[in-house]
Amino acid sequence: MWALALGGFGIGTTEFVAMGLLPEIAASVGVSEPTAGHVVSAYAAGVVVGAPLIATIAARVPRRTLLVALMVAFTLGNAATVLAPNYGLLVASRFVAGLPHGAYFGVAALVAAHLAGPGRRAQAVALVMTGLSVANVVGVPAASWLGMALGWRSAFVLVAVIGAATVAALAAWVPSLSIPTTSVRIELGALKSARVWLTLATAVIGFGGVFAVYTYISTTLTDVAGVPKSLVPVALMLFGLGMVAGNMVGGRLADRAVVPAVFATVTALAVLLAVFVAAAHNPYTAFLLVFGLGMGCAAVGPALQVRLMDVAEDAQTLAASLHHAAFNLANAFGAWIGGVVIAAGLGYTAPAAVGVVLALAGVAVFAVSIRGRDWIRS
Structure with missing residues (x-):
């Protein structure tokens, strides 16, 4: 489980x-900040493309082998980012680095849920996702x-x-598991479900x-809240601490009742x-809201992950991977719409105002x- 979480930490x-x-x-590649935001969108686009593609093509690959291969690809993609000589190749390298992201988390979530059993699936998924949360506390700052x-x-x-270390950890610590493989036809069957598409x-x-807010959080904090640039990593750490807490709360809520948990967490978001629009003008309240x-x-994550696994029925790998594709499509969409409203001169709090509408x-x-039976199951 901790080897799986280490991969989440790197991702x-x-x-x-x-x-x-x-x-x-x-500044390094000679473009504006909104244009540089496309680097974020490119990574997210790689996740969106890679998650369903890899989950489907690799349906028959043993899960341990697939996890190791995905982290090798992730490591090579990030090495390419280091070596990218210009903006175009930088964007391309971020797209490549994002390709294994969704499939890795999807397969890791299935492994965790398999080990935990009924009644603790969401908490097991949240444990794997703790790596992603801790990344925002330690790795990102x-x-x-x-x-x-x-x-x-x-x-x-x-x-x-970190990627190379994860490859070694997965190879050393993750055993072969009796999770049945499927087929391309079975996995693609999930795409026929309207409930899968609506959940995505x-x-x-x-x-x-x-993501409309977080993509431009550095400038929002320095220019709007008046936070010194040196304290921006502290804000990123606070965001990560919030994610750690959110994972714990979200996992417990989802194991109690999945459907009400989705409604409650998205509404809270x-x-x-809405509060961040006003709070962003003061450094203390801005940090609190971050x-x-x-x-x-x-x-929101554990509840939506388990919900997708439920409504996809036999297509578990694709469903689990699509959750992270959707998460990163939101990343790309949020980065884009945040850049649009900022470029339109509406200011750095405008993305949060747009975000309220999107969450609702x-x-x-x-x-x-x-459907009616969803409430009974939850």
Whole structure:
């Protein structure tokens, strides 16, 4: 389990560290900060493409072998980011680095749920996702500090080292498991379910607002809240601590009742985004709400993950992987819409205002996906 979480730690570090280093990346490759935000979107796009593609093609591959192969690809993709000589190749390298992300988390979630058994599935998934959360407490602030001190490329050197360590840990500690493999036909069968698509849409729309804010959090804190640049890594650490807390709370809520947990956590996210619009103008309240947004974001995850596994029936690998594809499509969508409203001159609090609308829309979409028996099962 901890070997699986180490992979999540590396993935979480590479996914979020670019957001805190956008000003440095933009200056280095000679583009504006909103344009540099496409680096974040490219990684997310890689997750969106790679999750269903790899989960489907590799349906018959033993889970341990697949996990190791995915982390090898992840390590090589991040090494390519370090060596990228210009903006175009940088964007391409981030896309490649994102390809194994969703499939890794999807397979890791299945392994965790298999080991935990009924009644503790969401908490097991949350434990694997703890690596992603801890990345925002330790990995992202450390990589951000390293990137600011030695140049942004050094942050991705650190990520590549974590990836290599994960490969070794998975090979040494993860045993062969009796999780049945499926087939391309069975996995693709999940795409026929309207409830699968609506649950994915809930994730994309509901999460989008958080990433609209977080992508540009560095400039929001320095220019709006008046936070010294040196304290931006502290804010990233607070976001990670919020994610750790959110994972714990979200996992317990989802094991009690999945459907009510989705409604409660996405609605709470809308409230937090609304408060952030005003809170961003003060350094103390801004830091508090950064913690809150991290908690709200992570709390939604376990419930949506288990919900997807339930509605996909036999197509477990694809469903689990699609959750992370949706999460990162929200990342790409949020980074894009945040850049649009900022470029339009609406200011750095505008992404949070848009995020409120998106989160409430996510609640509405999820409501459409519910049937009467879903409440009984939950």
